[in-house]
Amino acid sequence: MENIRQSDIAKALNVSRVTVSKALRDHPDISQEMKLKVREAVEHLGYIPNQIARQLNAKRTYTVGIVVPDLENNFFSYMVDAMVDYATTQKYHVLLTVSREKQQIEKENIENLIGMRVDGLLVCLSQETTEDGIFRMAEKRNIPLVFFDRAFDNLPFSRVIFDDKAGAEDAVNQVIQQGYTRIAHFAGYSGTSIGRRRSSGYQEALRKNKIGLKPEWMPEGGFEWKDGYEAFRKLKSSGQLPEVIFTVNDRVALGAYKAAKEAGLTIPGDVGIFGFGFHEITDFLDPQLTVINQDPRKIGQTAMNQLLGEIEGVSVSGSTLMIEEEFIWRKSVKQKGY
């Protein structure tokens, strides 16, 4: 059985296709009797409207495109989950693409999605991305676009991002209030805005508390557990171990745990560790990670909501929405109790 069309129903009922079209959309033109007949035929024949045809006509697809760097990272999969959830409640469809952290793939994804005539775009920049050409062209085409989690600063699109600087500063400050002064930071890359914001919160907290910065305590590396592992080993072999390490994310914290344990050090006894993070993994770390908690669902929901708002013309583009973070004390940093 092939797909059946409105005209098939029309033929079966001996009326014109337009009558059917109108009946389906409950147009006042059509009599109740006719509508009933049509509905029966729809049921009986298993008619499902061809959205493609509708979309061509309406010049609208009720579809949004998502470009995400990676879905294996649970952080992103939570965001996408929340986006799909919210889109579905609003009767929008979701076309999903993955950039694999590559600028070139990201660009192709966006072009493909524009070809598919999505009503709007949700993008989280790849770590590589430095060129904004493709975004300029989206701007020219008036395509609603919202950045989430990672964004360009100098483009007229809305952005939904965590308030990392405030989160980091608050956390480091709380740790300092507990009496710590020797606090290192495993900083990811300063080439990314994420890395910069977190580092700047850290530095701000030290500065406000009149604690000097030590470059050797702010090693850059990356965002994976291997990077935390390496950074810890280097720090250890330098003989300059701090009291507490603030890691740029939970994967880096994981690596630091591993290296610390291998070196025969206990957490938090010999060294405390805390960092940005978000989900159940950090509950099961031993000891539980003290964390600046990020809720990826919040960012996903907010971003989709903002985008749909812009599409429907009820929200203004170019907004910056900051998502709050919460510092949660757990076992991996000792509370001295000052």
Next chain:
Amino acid sequence: MENIRQSDIAKALNVSRVTVSKALRDHPDISQEMKLKVREAVEHLGYIPNQIARQLNAKRTYTVGIVVPDLENNFFSYMVDAMVDYATTQKYHVLLTVSREKQQIEKENIENLIGMRVDGLLVCLSQETTEDGIFRMAEKRNIPLVFFDRAFDNLPFSRVIFDDKAGAEDAVNQVIQQGYTRIAHFAGYSGTSIGRRRSSGYQEALRKNKIGLKPEWMPEGGFEWKDGYEAFRKLKSSGQLPEVIFTVNDRVALGAYKAAKEAGLTIPGDVGIFGFGFHEITDFLDPQLTVINQDPRKIGQTAMNQLLGEIEGVSVSGSTLMIEEEFIWRKSVKQKGY
């Protein structure tokens, strides 16, 4: 700037729209000179073909629909990641939906995707699903569909599933070969095919080794960490602790770890634990989990490959593809060294 069309290019070049259409698709009819001109104009005007119009005409969308129970579960997000990856290399788009483990939402998702005229469907059944009506209708409509990870047995669609029975049987057998006889199984739900297959592999291994089954050592509960936690506590308070526990998945293992540690028991000294699992979490468990390793990317890749094959008419529907699992000894079960 609005979207521009082929006719705009045609106007600019003073030729007919058909000439442009042909030039774009490198049709032999058109002169090199003309093609160059067209390409320049495309570049200059920023023309991007309207795929919606193409799709309506071609009666094909080069889009596949995915229905997945949940994206927060890393197990599924890995699968989806692999699917998107593979689809992209084959120039297919992906429409993503999430069923939240609800039969009703799953059904609506499938209807929506059919309305969007996807070329094929990839579905992982929700835990609730018992009715196959919607799948019967997909069958009638000749829509290629491939089940992944969770499937109906009695429908003429292809299925890509882990060979859990073999995996469980092999693992339990290996453990028995190490000299263990007192092995319990935290079994999830026997209402799911996953639960049944894993349990049946466990039972088969015991039977073949002439070890009696003890119902009190095969508690059912669920698939979350709380369930492993509860099951362990019950077992402990019954005073009937086995030497080794085989858990239906890694989350249940996690719960068992937690309960064991709270009870002051060491792993693997007082009790060994192993189970189905797949990703980095199990590397960071302390001790590392001995695991029947499942690779969700394999299932995702294979399922997408099978579906696209069926769409293109080169693969036969109704196939069952079994994905192999690998038993990996790590620290959570002692190898006695027999």
Next chain:
DNA sequence: ATGAAAGCGCTAACAC
């Protein structure tokens, strides 16, 4: 080598 005509399935404007 180029173009005119028709159609993909649906909707909107305007008759009858």
Next chain:
DNA sequence: GTGTTAGCGCTTTCAT
């Protein structure tokens, strides 16, 4: 109340 006409942007015969 129901039907006719035209068009969304593109492709595919079939003429010229």
